[in-house]
Amino acid sequence: MKDILERLKDKGVSLTPQRMAIAEFLSKCKNHPTADEIHKVLQAKYPTMSLATVYSALELLKELGEIQELSIRKRGKACFDPNPDIHHHLLCKKCGKILGMEFDYPRTCPIIAQDTINGCKIEEVQAYLYGICSECLKKESDKKG
């Protein structure tokens, strides 16, 4: 499969150093960073990069379907997901992390497998699971011994 920079090139996007850095950072990113988290990390390499550039690159990548913005927010800030496909997330009540979940929610759920509920046409489902992540569970059980 082509990597993100090739796809952007194919789509006629001009590949500036800032955009490349943001796209590459996201493609290697395993969590759900906010705009300022991305900005802070990349400033080490690109000291002049502005937050406005990060926002505008994220907007572009969103429009191109390379990433998505989540509905949930981390401390009031928008979170971006390097994976543009609809999938589900767990918010850990202990550590606040947002984890992507692999299972296929809609297809395994009969009521959602229908495409109409209460007279409404369902096109996509995004579930937010609230709970405790495996790391925090481990810490808890370690404490109890």
Next chain:
Amino acid sequence: MKDILERLKDKGVSLTPQRMAIAEFLSKCKNHPTADEIHKVLQAKYPTMSLATVYSALELLKELGEIQELSIRKRGKACFDPNPDIHHHLLCKKCGKILGMEFDYPRTCPIIAQDTINGCKIEEVQAYLYGICSECLKKESDKKG
């Protein structure tokens, strides 16, 4: 069942006119208003009511478990749900309305009925369904004739 004002009284909350107005408005409300929507409506009756009062009353009602704040936002604004129980929502792609959904998602969805997934403990599930509401569907079919 007791109404919201009685419950607030039982909990020792002082029932000021503003709080009563906000609580009663919410108890009769069938959708998911933002703070400023509530404020606009109530200003007709209470011209001096400030937006800060609305926010603080909402915070109080949230803490008391009388309402909940949704994870999703309407045009960047927080949405409040008069129903404090976990349930699911449809966001209409056409009109932008947020509709409460009645069905019991977790129990009808086998994978979610488990309380552990990927080593994470699941305590609550909120599903956001993206699609088209019944009203908008009707409008569409009317147009097509």
Next chain:
DNA sequence: AGAAAAAAATAGAAGAATTATAATCTTGAA
């Protein structure tokens, strides 16, 4: 009821995230 204390409402300022603007710089085509 009336006075004092506590709590709440208000107006406005402050804060934080995001978006818009204008100037400067870069890119890429001719």
Next chain:
DNA sequence: TTCAAGATTATAATTCTTCTATTTTTTTCT
């Protein structure tokens, strides 16, 4: 290389929410 179009930057503006100081209302106590 030249030049127009587009991107980045710094800064200002905007929007939503929270905070603060002051005023007003409610509650408590006599």
